[in-house]
Amino acid sequence: MNMYEIRSIELKKVPGNNFIEFLRIEIPERKGYGPIPFARVRYALNGDQKEQENGLPMDLGKGIFTATLEDEELEELGDISREELEKILRKAAIQIVKIVREKVDTPSILKSILKDYPYLKYDECYSEPPDVLKCRVADPKTPRQAEDIFEIERRLRSATGEKYIVTYGGSAKDDDNFDKVWTRFSLRRSDFSKTKSNGV
Structure with a gap:
């Protein structure tokens, strides 16, 4: 029997840019205990609404992404540098944690x-x-x-x-x-x- 359910929260209000758009965050919730502090953020690239296969893992307790885009994905973004991407992710993480905390009962x-x-x-x-x-x-x-x-x-x-x-x-x-x-x-x-x- 599966002890976890996945709760999805829309992230349309999280500011991205033309390179990356944050779609939603998926948070596992253990039945009888509530959500765990580790989640996965789904996203799309280059203004395309097509969701990428791999989401970005996130530690909600620390308020950070625990991984970043693969080199192949970064190449798809064109002119953006790795440093610019990491800056965008850090800012987005702050907003995502705020949204999650507002939604959590x-x-x-x-x-x-x-x-x-x-x-x-x-x-x-x-x-x-x-x-x-x-x-x-x-x-x-x-x-x-x-x-x-x-x-x-x-x-x-x-x-x-x-x-x-x-x-x-x-x-x-x-x-x-x-x-x-x-x-x-x-x-x-x-x-x-x-x-x-x-x-x-």
């Missing part, structure tokens, strides 16, 4: 991850997606460990290419191990500057 990815942690629940009321995602313990009697939170963050980071700042809290007695009695946590995008006085 981060709360849905997080909810899929939480299926492996049945004692946790996504907090719809207090989350501010995609910048701040909050979760809480559904059953306070359930054993828990703080490492689960950081594992969830790692999986979400891998799926979205975003880095998150983790905070967690709750009520505890003096002799409690706080790593085992927390009741809520938040994942805040590392480039999100808004802060609140009440912590998580």
Whole structure:
């Protein structure tokens, strides 16, 4: 059984030029886990709408293409140099990552991850997606460990290419191990500057 589905996102708004046109990006999504950070960008050359057989692989986490055009394809482009092409690809990569992040449904990815942690629940009321995602313990009697939170963050980071700042809290007695009695946590995008006085 195939564990992956391919999600396609149109890239018509990504600026190219007369030499190369970016058509769409194909992102594998693992069922129950969301997208992986590696994708393939489909493109056409010289203003021709004919899609090239080989797409360009891309690392969405790093925001870069991990390969470039073959020498034969570059020759088809005529006057453009390898340096000019690489400059175009770098600029396009920035725009493509931005488009993908706008399309990715981060709360849905997080909810899929939480299926492996049945004692946790996504907090719809207090989350501010995609910048701040909050979760809480559904059953306070359930054993828990703080490492689960950081594992969830790692999986979400891998799926979205975003880095998150983790905070967690709750009520505890003096002799409690706080790593085992927390009741809520938040994942805040590392480039999100808004802060609140009440912590998580």
